[in-house]
Amino acid sequence: EAAVTQSPRNKVAVTGGKVTLSCNQTNNHNNMYWYRQDTGHGLRLIHYSYGAGSTEKGDIPDGYKASRPSQENFSLILELATPSQTSVYFCASGDPTGGSQNTLYFGAGTRLSVL
Amino acid sequence: GDSVTQKEGLVTLTEGLPVMLNCTYQTIYSNAFLFWYVHYLNESPRLLLKSSTDNKRTEHQGFHATLHKSSSSFHLQKSSAQLSDSALYYCALSTGANTGKLTFGHGTILRVHP
Numbered sequence: 001e002a003a004v005t006q007s008p009r010n011k012v013a014v015t016g017g018k019v020t021l022s023c024n025q026t027n028n029h030n031n032m033y034w035y036r037q038d039t040g041h042g043l044r045l046i047h048y049s050y051g052a053g054s055t056e057k058g059d060i061p062d063g064y065k066a067s068r069p070s071q072e073n074f075s076l077i078l079e080l081a082t083p084s085q086t087s088v089y090f091c092a093s094g095d096p097t098g099g100s101q102n103t104l105y106f107g108a109g110t111r112l113s114v115l
Numbered sequence: 116g117d118s119v120t121q122k123e124g125l126v127t128l129t130e131g132l133p134v135m136l137n138c139t140y141q142t143i144y145s146n147a148f149l150f151w152y153v154h155y156l157n158e159s160p161r162l163l164l165k166s167s168t169d170n171k172r173t174e175h176q177g178f179h180a181t182l183h184k185s186s187s188s189f190h191l192q193k194s195s196a197q198l199s200d201s202a203l204y205y206c207a208l209s210t211g212a213n214t215g216k217l218t219f220g221h222g223t224i225l226r227v228h229p
Contacts, residue, residue, distance in 0.1 A: 004159070031215045040124070042205060042221040043160070058216070090160065096215035102148075104217060106159040 003027070006091050006107035013114050019078040021110050023091030031094045032074040033104065034058070034066060036087040043090065049074055081114045088112070117142045119208050121220035128227050134178075134193040136223045138206030141187060147210055149182050149189040150217065154203040163191075163204070196227045 004025045013019045025032060030051045035043040045058030047066035055066040063085060065077040078085055088111050092104040118141045128134060140147065148167040154160040164175040166182045166189065173180055178193045189206060203224050207217040 033216075035219075040221060042121075043207075043219040045216060045218075048216060094215055102209055102215040102217065103150075103162050103165065104152075104160075106161065108159050 004091055004093050004105050004107035006089075006110050009108065009110060011110060011112045013078075013081045013112065015082060015114060017081050017114075019081050019085075019112065019114075021076040021078075021089055021091075021112070023074045023076075023107060024072050025074075025091075025093040025105070026072065027093045027095070027105055028071065029093035029095040029105070030071070031096065031102070032068065033092045033094070034064075034074070034076045035090045035092065036060070037090060037109070038087050046076065046089075083114045086112060086114045117144075117208050117210060117218045119206050119218055119220035121204075121206050121223045123223045124221065125224045125226065128196045128225070130198055130227055130229055131195050134191070134196045134200065134225065136191040136204055136206075136225065138180075138189045138191065138220060139187050140189065140206075140208045142208060142210050144210040145184075147182075147184065147208060149180075150207040150209070151178070151180060151189070151191050152205040152207060152219075154205065154222075156202070160203075160205065196225075198227050198229065201225055201227045 033048040034046045049068040091107040094104040096102040150165040151163040153163045166173040169184045206220040
């Protein structure tokens with residue numbers, strides 16, 4: 001069954017530490033996305049990718065880097081984690097067809113706490 | 116840039132009453148695609164329904180919505196709320212200009228009680 005898998009599911013990090021969130025998809029989708037979910041803000045796009053080797057800045061990229069080493073894997077990297085990055089992070093995959101009919105398939109989320 | 120507004124942060128309903136969650140959007144592009152995603156507790160957000168056709172009703176799992184480009188709206192409705200409908204609902208917009216990116220609203224929590 002096609003799926004988007006995120007790891008870890010929960011993470012506690014210290015301020016200034018490096019955090020890597022991983023995402024793997026078996027949907028064979030070209031596009032992958034990283035969103036964060038915060039009360040009052042909804043889902044906000046951090047980085048996205050059109051395929052292996054590609055990363056693009058989303059709406060709130062500051063403090064985050066992304067890496068897409070393969071079609072299946074897309075990582076989000078926090079080089080110097082800050083408490084403001086405490087959030088729930090969702091990875092998604094999608095494959096736009098016929099223009100913008102892009103249904104996104106989400107992972108289960110990673111709850112990150114930066115202390 | 117594109118934006119989506121969901122004016123209600125929380126909607127509380129009694130089971131059996133009709134549901135209406137508001138969604139309006141802004142974009143300079145004419146080829147808007149609108150989506151409703153539902154996020155149940157401890158699950159992944161998933162697509163509920165979508166539309167790009169003006170004035171055509173789209174339905175799924177008892178919910179329906181009609182895209183009205185004249186008013187830039189895509190309200191989600193259901194005739195009779197069920198306890199199992201309690202969830203977080205997101206309206207989202209995609210246009211041909213951003214190649215697959217979705218812009219989400221802030222979300223509306225729907226709580227249905229007996």
